Amino acid sequence: xxxxxxxxxxxxxxxxxLKDVNFTLATGEMAFLTGxxxxxxxxxxxxxxxxxxxxxxQIQVGEQQLNALGRRDIPYLRRSIGVVFQNHQLxxxxxxxxxxxxxxxxxxxxxxxxxxRVRAALDKVGLLTKEKMSPLALSSxxxxxxxxxxxxxxxxxxxxxxxxxxxxxxxLSAEIMQLFTQFNRVGTTVxxxxxxxxxxxxxxxxxxxxxxxRLLSDG
Amino acid sequence: MDKKRGAVRVQPTPKPVAEPKGPxxxxxxxxxxxxxxxxxxxxxVDVCKSALRKLLTTPVASAMTIAVLxxxxxxxxxxxxxxxxxxxxxxxxxxxxxxxxxxxxxxxDADADRFGRQLMLRDDIAAIDMISREQGLREFAxxxxxxxxxxxxxxxPLPAVVVLMPTxxxxxxLGLLRASFEALPEVDEAVLDMEWLQRLQAIMGLASRAVYxxxxxxxxxxLLVIGNTIRVAIESRRDEIVVSKLVGATDAWVRRPFLYTGxxxxxxxxxxxxxxxxxxxxxxxxxxxxxxxLYRSHYxxxxxxxxxxxxxxxxxxxxxxxxxxxxxxxxxxxxxPQ
Numbered sequence: 001x002x003x004x005x006x007x008x009x010x011x012x013x014x015x016x017x018l019k020d021v022n023f024t025l026a027t028g029e030m031a032f033l034t035g036x037x038x039x040x041x042x043x044x045x046x047x048x049x050x051x052x053x054x055x056x057x058q059i060q061v062g063e064q065q066l067n068a069l070g071r072r073d074i075p076y077l078r079r080s081i082g083v084v085f086q087n088h089q090l091x092x093x094x095x096x097x098x099x100x101x102x103x104x105x106x107x108x109x110x111x112x113x114x115x116x117r118v119r120a121a122l123d124k125v126g127l128l129t130k131e132k133m134s135p136l137a138l139s140s141x142x143x144x145x146x147x148x149x150x151x152x153x154x155x156x157x158x159x160x161x162x163x164x165x166x167x168x169x170x171x172l173s174a175e176i177m178q179l180f181t182q183f184n185r186v187g188t189t190v191x192x193x194x195x196x197x198x199x200x201x202x203x204x205x206x207x208x209x210x211x212x213x214r215l216l217s218d219g
Numbered sequence: 220m221d222k223k224r225g226a227v228r229v230q231p232t233p234k235p236v237a238e239p240k241g242p243x244x245x246x247x248x249x250x251x252x253x254x255x256x257x258x259x260x261x262x263x264v265d266v267c268k269s270a271l272r273k274l275l276t277t278p279v280a281s282a283m284t285i286a287v288l289x290x291x292x293x294x295x296x297x298x299x300x301x302x303x304x305x306x307x308x309x310x311x312x313x314x315x316x317x318x319x320x321x322x323x324x325x326x327x328d329a330d331a332d333r334f335g336r337q338l339m340l341r342d343d344i345a346a347i348d349m350i351s352r353e354q355g356l357r358e359f360a361x362x363x364x365x366x367x368x369x370x371x372x373x374x375x376p377l378p379a380v381v382v383l384m385p386t387x388x389x390x391x392x393l394g395l396l397r398a399s400f401e402a403l404p405e406v407d408e409a410v411l412d413m414e415w416l417q418r419l420q421a422i423m424g425l426a427s428r429a430v431y432x433x434x435x436x437x438x439x440x441x442l443l444v445i446g447n448t449i450r451v452a453i454e455s456r457r458d459e460i461v462v463s464k465l466v467g468a469t470d471a472w473v474r475r476p477f478l479y480t481g482x483x484x485x486x487x488x489x490x491x492x493x494x495x496x497x498x499x500x501x502x503x504x505x506x507x508x509x510x511x512x513l514y515r516s517h518y519x520x521x522x523x524x525x526x527x528x529x530x531x532x533x534x535x536x537x538x539x540x541x542x543x544x545x546x547x548x549x550x551x552x553x554x555x556p557q
């Protein structure tokens with residue numbers, strides 16, 4: 001589902017974020033991406049979403065060679081990927097419901113169909129009763145779950161998460177991880193960047209370790 | 220669909236499945252083509268409505284912007300319609316252009332009379348008024364009050380005059396006609412009674428050029444004011460743009476609400492400008508009527524009219540749209556998720 005072939009990324013300032021990274025993530029697989037901060041975790045995720053372009057090498061997501069995609073194709077790539085951010089990127093000028101609705105509006109779903117899907121997503125993260133509230137009124141754990149609901153509401157084939165448990169206590173973190181495992185169980189390919197080694201070990205999944213831009217271990 | 224209840228089981232309508240359209244990300248959403256165009260239309264209507272709603276949520280700021288735009292539109296709009304009125308008046312006068320032929324003093328009254336009758340046969344003359352030497356003298360005596368002095372003259376010094384109304388209206392044709400009359404042996408001098416009209420036309424040409432320049436400058440103002448307003452709007456909705464792009468919004472999708480905002484600014488400003496222009500003409504109606512009466516005319520002022528109003532609205536909406544387009548083009552690309 002995701003394939004990196006000799007991928008390097010050098011930023012304009014001359015800093016090498018990734019050096020010759022190779023790995024393949026099979027369809028339906030769940031893996032963790034770990035490493036110290038600055039090791040290149042975020043860069044790797046950004047490359048998959050085409051928020052950045054690689055300096056060298058090829059990336060394949062699904063059937064698509066990312067190098068072959070132009071600027072106009074990027075939105076359609078992103079619609080096939082769900083992303084959860086550390087700072088959840090929720091919009092505080094609208095309700096929880098409208099936040100989760102946004103990807104469906106963008107993809108052009110009919111309103112009643114979209115509303116049904118939003119409620120289904122809210123139900124999955126256990127926040128169905130909070131749809132009318134402002135995200136500001138929620139705890140950070142709840143905000144993160146709203147972020148997850150938004151990431152999976154359009155049933156993407158790939159789910160990426162960048163430090164999804166960064167600000168949460170161990171118990172909330174475990175709950176969030178439980179959610180990701182559930183999505184993986186229904187066939188979603190999941191890649192989670194995290195530096196929480198203890199949590200990752202407890203999950204018993206494949207771990208990709210980055211150190212100063214190189215992929216150290218895979219397994 | 221009828222709402223029969225009971226034993227009849229309503230089958231859910233089968234969902235048409237979209238044909239796979241190549242390796243695009245959204246292919247698994249099963250949105251058929253018709254559904255897609257329906258959604259697209261609904262999205263446009265929604266965006267259009269919500270753009271208006273957003274304007275109304277900040278009534279004071281929006282009203283200020285609209286006031287500036289409306290003033291910038293009212294001024295050229297009013298001046299253009301004033302020019303139109305002037306043109307109508309000038310054309311009315313042009314129809315009354317006369318050529319006065321001062322005949323040779325040596326011509327006898329009988330010859331002058333024959334000459335006048337000949338002229339009457341020509342197609343390019345609408346009407347003729349003969350003023351014989353006698354008539355001329357009597358008229359002059361009556362108007363000037365010098366009848367006593369004139370009585371002392373042994374000879375009538377005035378020539379016979381033929382005043383004719385040509386069918387031609389254009390300045391060029393009239394000039395040619397005048398020259399051809401002057402070439403006739405019976406005519407001493409042909410005077411075209413329109414020099415002042417030419418001056419008026421020259422002044423109006425100048426005024427119309429000035430109004431165009433002003434119109435362009437104020438149109439540019441509208442463009443820039445809307446552009447700047449939209450730039451501020453883009454800045455204030457930065458988070459929304461970033462998140463939308465992250466979850467797969469196209470450039471067009473992100474652009475749309477701002478273009479509609481520009482459209483609304485243009486439309487509302489045109490409406491306000493239209494009302495103020497019409498109000499200004501309404502206020503001028505009575506004084507103009509009084510003035511026209513002094514000239515024994517029944518001139519009716521024309522406001523913007525249908526075409527003028529149409530022009531005002533089209534220009535304003537286009538300027539609003541273009542101003543928003545400029546701002547969006549300039550700033551949206553800078554906002555990319557980091």
